[in-house]
Amino acid sequence: MSEPRDVVRAFLTHLSDGETEQANALLAPDVVWRNTRLPTVRGEKVAEALTMLGERGVGVRVELHHVGADGSTVLTDRHDTLTWKAYGSRFHVDGTFEVRDGLITLWDDRFSWGEASVASVVGLLRLLRAS
DSSP: OOOHHHHHHHHHHHHHTTOHHHHHTTEEEEEEEEETTSOOEETHHHHHHHHHHHHTTOEEEEEEEEEEEETTEEEEEEEEEEEETTEEEEEEEEEEEEEETTEEEEEEEEOOHHHHHHHHHHHHHHHHHHO
16 A cells, blocks of 8 residues: 555554554654644654553544545545543544655644534533443
8 A cells, every 4th residue: 555545544544443553554653743732743652652542442533524635645634533431522633644655754633622622521521421
């Protein structure tokens, strides 16, 4: 699989399916992961972060709406849902990925903190109701 669009789709599918090892295998050793106003994570720390989330029972469900590619750049329009037990926080994400030699070198996600905050409150209420 060397088409950048296919690499990104596979990566996000593996994340959604809880297949952290397979997702991490699609990351370049020098990958850069950026999220809106959060610290940038680089290199092996990205795989470590994804592995840690999985080990703690945190899931990421990705619902892709649109995927566009221009050369090595892939743009995604999607909703991500962060899950933990009965908790679920669903919010819109625009992502930019760069793919080189079949591996993701840049993962840059942009989202609204307002929307993510409201989704988090709703998720917490669901968690409390389930308790």
